[in-house]
Amino acid sequence: MTQPITAIQVDLGKAPEMPATVYSGWVKEHRGTGMATLECRGGDLYLGGRKVILYQPERQRSGKFVRGSELREEIVAREVLNANVHAALFTHPQLIPEDWKVDEQGRTRIIDFWGTTYRLDASDETERTICDLYFLNGRWQRYYEGLIQQWTTQRWAAVLEG
Secondary structure, three states: OOOOOOOOEOOOOOOOOOOOOOOOOOOEEOOOOOOEEEEEOOOEEOOOOOEEEEEEEHHOOOOOOEEHHHEEEEEEEEOOOOHHHHEEEEEHHHHHOHHOOOOOOOEEOOOEEEEEEEEEEEEEEEEEEEEEEEEEEOOOOOOOOEEEEOOOOEEEEEEEEO
16 A cells, blocks of 8 residues: 655755746746755644744734735745745645644635745736645645735745744
């Protein structure tokens, strides 16, 4: 009998896959270097031996809508996960912690990966988009969200603890 996969290697520095909504070569920022082990241990996710947690800035928790671009500086001051981790988790959903699916109120969580940002079009150098994961209809889905959009309490940033 085959053992379930509980750990994989992720190349954090390689060029990330490009979403269909942006044009080739339009990676605005990509944080991460080298290979790291991504593993599920005891129901928690670890990257390079460090625990991955879900983070929200205080003003996002207020229940009011806040533009993603207004939260960016505070979030990226932390060690955020990039699009390569996003792609690895989408490909290997058995690694994703169960509690990432819904919050304490039973609402679907949207997990954002701020370590890679993309430009949306050539005419706007400032508008960015990031990738996210969420659980819907019995499986993990992925999407790319523009930072100009309004962030809710359902959105969480995947970051390294500490």
